Amino acid sequence: MQKISKVIILCIDAIEYDLVEKWDLKNLKQKEYGKTILPLSFGQEPATEIIWPCFITGKEPEEMGYSSLNIYSKSLKTIVPLISPVIKKLFINNKTNNRTQKIQGRLSLLYLSILLLKKVGLIYKPTKEDIKADTIFDNNKIKSVHLHIPVLDKDAFPEYRKDIIKVISEKLHHPIIEIKQKNEFTQRAKEVYDYIKKNNWQLFMQYFFVLDGIQHIFYKNHKKIAQFYLMFDEFIKKVSENIDDETLILIVSDHGVKRGIHTPYGFYSLNKKLGLNNPKLIDFREKIEEILVKA
Numbered sequence: 001m002q003k004i005s006k007v008i009i010l011c012i013d014a015i016e017y018d019l020v021e022k023w024d025l026k027n028l029k030q031k032e033y034g035k036t037i038l039p040l041s042f043g044q045e046p047a048t049e050i051i052w053p054c055f056i057t058g059k060e061p062e063e064m065g066y067s068s069l070n071i072y073s074k075s076l077k078t079i080v081p082l083i084s085p086v087i088k089k090l091f092i093n094n095k096t097n098n099r100t101q102k103i104q105g106r107l108s109l110l111y112l113s114i115l116l117l118k119k120v121g122l123i124y125k126p127t128k129e130d131i132k133a134d135t136i137f138d139n140n141k142i143k144s145v146h147l148h149i150p151v152l153d154k155d156a157f158p159e160y161r162k163d164i165i166k167v168i169s170e171k172l173h174h175p176i177i178e179i180k181q182k183n184e185f186t187q188r189a190k191e192v193y194d195y196i197k198k199n200n201w202q203l204f205m206q207y208f209f210v211l212d213g214i215q216h217i218f219y220k221n222h223k224k225i226a227q228f229y230l231m232f233d234e235f236i237k238k239v240s241e242n243i244d245d246e247t248l249i250l251i252v253s254d255h256g257v258k259r260g261i262h263t264p265y266g267f268y269s270l271n272k273k274l275g276l277n278n279p280k281l282i283d284f285r286e287k288i289e290e291i292l293v294k295a
């Protein structure tokens with residue numbers, strides 16, 4: 001195998017294998033590409049804040065530190081079993097025999113309780129401290145740089161992420177958010193171009209959120225989605241033209257999206273053939289460490 005002395009990992013949230021294939025996006029495909037197996041238990045929906053920490057630690061969720069999107073504080077863990085029968089008695093509409101109404105009632109109650117508990121700090125979104133395993137960036141044999149990595153870096157998600165629900169429910173206009181999404185892409189792409197010129201790293205990892213948002217908002221608008229995929233395809237072309245022969249580019253996603261819903265497999269692609277066949281997302285850490293430590 002050819003010598004590899006540097007690795008660029010481009011984490012593209014939600015890039016869908018089937019769309020890359022359908023639109024035949026050659027630059028995104030590179031020399032080797034395919035689907036990855038995600039660290040998910042049966043029937044579980046892939047969640048960005050769980051999958052990326054699994055990717056950088058090379059561990060399944062439980063071993064990485066958490067397997068739920070909402071982290072419950074210790075005190076809550078003891079309170080909930082005690083108070084939940086009372087809440088059920090008080091709030092669940094028992095008068096109705098309609099099953100759907102019962103389920104809806106329960107879901108809205110759950111949603112409201114989560115909001116309330118978040119407000120008072122008993123439930124919180126995972127932060128860096130919740131990742132209990134070491135990450136690839138802790139390997140002191142590798143000089144590494146990471147930008148905007150979910151959970152690990154505080155600035156991973158653009159502030160418009162919280163507006164996506166409003167846009168889908170048509171309370172906010174599309175063009176505003178689309179401009180913000182293009183800006184995010186431009187800024188993060190620029191950071192990649194800047195780092196390629198520097199010589200102070202062996203491993204460089206950048207994260208893009210934009211495609212996830214686009215595919216949720218414009219799920220009925222294939223043309224718009226294609227436009228953003230093409231933007232990424234062009235970007236990869238430009239990155240490839242600006243690196244040397246010893247640099248490996250790994251493009252990787254945490255899941256795909258179809259009709260606005262996450263699909264339960266990931267996408268990966270490499271500019272050099274490594275012969276990985278249907279790899280597990282959590283196996284990349286070891287592979288990359290092996291390559292770079294040997295180099």
Ligand SMILES: [Zn+2]
Pocket residue numbers: 014212213216262
């Ligand atoms: Zn999503």
